[in-house]
Amino acid sequence: GEEVAQTPKHLVRGEGQKAKLYCAPIKGHSYVFWYQQVLKNEFKFLISFQNENVFDETGMPKERFSAKCLPNSPCSLEIQATKLEDSAVYFCASSPSGYGYTFGSGTRLTVV
Amino acid sequence: AQTVTQSQPEMSVQEAETVTLSCTYDTSESNYYLFWYKQPPSRQMILVIRQEAYKQQNATENRFSVNFQKAAKSFSLKISDSQLGDTAMYFCAFIDGSGNTGKLIFGQGTTLQVKP
Known part of the structure; x- marks a missing residue:
C-alpha cells in the first residue's frame, strides 16, 4: 500500500517493562527511519536502515534500544527496561531514495 | 553541526489572511533539501512543500509558497488565504x-x- 503502517497506535508500559513497536514501510521503499518526538515536540533521530542493513544508528541509546528490519517482516523498534523519559511518540518513515519521506502515523508510548 | 532554527514558537492569523513562518538553517554543504511539514493535533506528519537547494525558483504548492534565500540560509513559508484547517x-x-x-x-x- 501507499502508507507507512505503524502498530500499535498506543502502548502503555510500566517502568522497567519491554516495549516493541512495529513499522511496515511502503513497498519498494528501501530506506526506513525512526524518530522520537518528545512532549516538547522536538524530534530526535534514532536510526535508519537501507533494506535490512543499519545505515545510521548515531541517535540510538544503545543500552536499551534496538531495531531491526528483516526481509518480509515489519521493521521493529524495541526498548528494553523502559524509563519514564522514553514516553514519546515514535515515528517511522520510509523513502525510496533517502530524500523524500512518507511518515507513519506514529506510536504513542506512555511509560507509567 | 547542521542546525535548523524556527524563532517563532507561536503565531496566529485571521482566516483568509496571509502569514509567514520563519526558518533559518546552518550548513556548509552546497547540496541539500529543505522541507516544511505540517503536524495537526492528530500528530500525522504531512509534507507541505519541498525545495532543492540547487533550484533558484521558489517552490509553490497551491496556497503555500516559500521564500528561499540561499545566501542568507533562510527558508520561510508563506500561507495565503489561511483556512481553519x-x-x-x-x-x-x-x-x-x-x-x-x-x-x-x-x-x-x-x-x-x-x-x-
Whole structure:
C-alpha cells in the first residue's frame, strides 16, 4: 500500500517493562527511519536502515534500544527496561531514495 | 553541526489572511533539501512543500509558497488565504544531499492558530 503502517497506535508500559513497536514501510521503499518526538515536540533521530542493513544508528541509546528490519517482516523498534523519559511518540518513515519521506502515523508510548 | 532554527514558537492569523513562518538553517554543504511539514493535533506528519537547494525558483504548492534565500540560509513559508484547517504545528526540516543517510534535521516547530 501507499502508507507507512505503524502498530500499535498506543502502548502503555510500566517502568522497567519491554516495549516493541512495529513499522511496515511502503513497498519498494528501501530506506526506513525512526524518530522520537518528545512532549516538547522536538524530534530526535534514532536510526535508519537501507533494506535490512543499519545505515545510521548515531541517535540510538544503545543500552536499551534496538531495531531491526528483516526481509518480509515489519521493521521493529524495541526498548528494553523502559524509563519514564522514553514516553514519546515514535515515528517511522520510509523513502525510496533517502530524500523524500512518507511518515507513519506514529506510536504513542506512555511509560507509567 | 547542521542546525535548523524556527524563532517563532507561536503565531496566529485571521482566516483568509496571509502569514509567514520563519526558518533559518546552518550548513556548509552546497547540496541539500529543505522541507516544511505540517503536524495537526492528530500528530500525522504531512509534507507541505519541498525545495532543492540547487533550484533558484521558489517552490509553490497551491496556497503555500516559500521564500528561499540561499545566501542568507533562510527558508520561510508563506500561507495565503489561511483556512481553519491550517491550524497545526509546522516544522522546517533539512536533509544534507551530499550522499549521507538522508537524516532529517528538524527545527523546534511553530504552532499556528488560524482564527475565525
